[in-house]
Amino acid sequence: MLKTLITAVMGLLAFSANAQNGFSIKGKVAPEYNGQKVLLDYRDKGKMVKDSAIVKNGSFLLQGKVGEVVQANLTLKPLKAGKAPSNYKEMMAVDEQDFFLENAGFTVAGANIKTALIKGGKAQADYLLLQSQLKPLEDKMKPLSEQMRRLFEEKNEAASNALFPQLRAIRVDMNKVEDDFIRQHPDSYVSLNLINGRGGVIEPSKFEPFFNLLSTRMKNTNTGKDLAARLAIAKKTDIGQPAVGFTQNNTAGVPVSLASLKGKYVLIDFWASWCGPCRAENPNVLKAYQRFKDKNFEIIAVSLDDKKEAWLKAIETDGLPWIHVSDLKGWKNEVAALYDVKAVPQNFLLGPDGTIIAKNLRGEELESELAKFIKN
Missing domain, CATH: 2.60.40 (Immunoglobulin-like)
Incomplete structure (x- = not known):
């Protein structure tokens, strides 16, 4: 014994x-x-x-x-x-x-x-606390998500879409729980992780108030420092700021500068041949381009491809007649780094003076936004 x-x-x-x-x-x-x-x-x-x-x-x-x-x-x-x-x-x-x-x-x-x-550990204890707070909402969401999955498999699009408002409302409530957790636990790695998860596309007005809630210790972590650097870039590329200049080679290997397009309305469009949402969005961009291409409007598309053949084939297949540039470095594209592009598609609309006037326009938004500035 x-x-x-x-x-x-x-x-x-x-x-x-x-x-x-x-x-x-x-x-x-x-x-x-x-x-x-x-x-x-x-x-x-x-x-x-x-x-x-x-x-x-x-x-x-x-x-x-x-x-x-x-x-x-x-x-x-x-x-x-x-x-x-x-x-x-x-x-x-x-x-x-x-x-x-x-x-x-x-x-x-x-x-x-x-x-x-x-x-084990303080951070895991915080995580278990957050999970317990979210569980009632996750329990409400689970059957709805399962029902939506079944409807999607049955190709019942109308019934599936009808569930979106309920799911969206639950997600809004979950966001509120997470917001409160961040406010109450500014020195927690879980709060840092929640904020990091919202950093796919950083909107300074929404992102900065929560980032500022974090303790000095959290801001000084590797993740905190990275988020601070990305926030600084996001503020420099926000609406009302002058667009960051760049030069990159087109499909023929000829350098094209953003400065050469000054005086026009310009859409900087970040995309890639392998990006399904980008390819799905291309018809909308093409429709806007065809309407405004002769009215002082141009597009410069920055590809995050790393294979030239795939890049060129996508341009041809989708019928994209505007300016295309890339350094073929994939996610390490130097222009993408300048604009902190961590997800595609993303775009920035510039006025003739080179100022950013709109961001991340989808569907009919690009055409309607251009119509505000360019009269037929």
């Missing part, structure tokens, strides 16, 4: 000591998963980190060290897993869970990973 007690105490001390230097994740799942693999994935200092452990006697152990608190993922799967999920049903069936990882001791307890309670 004494030997067993000493062994248990030594194990706890070892677990605690490791947590001080790094992290330990001690998991317990149903024995039926013995021999399966638990995968741990996270991004640390800009690099993807992957680790794994085999379930033995219903238990697994993962250890490591992170530079700062990160959002991580645990996934349970057979050693010889099949192909990756290809549809919504298969994706929902994946046995996984996200959590906040830091250098601390963690426990994972449940029948499987998806339903397990993951505890």
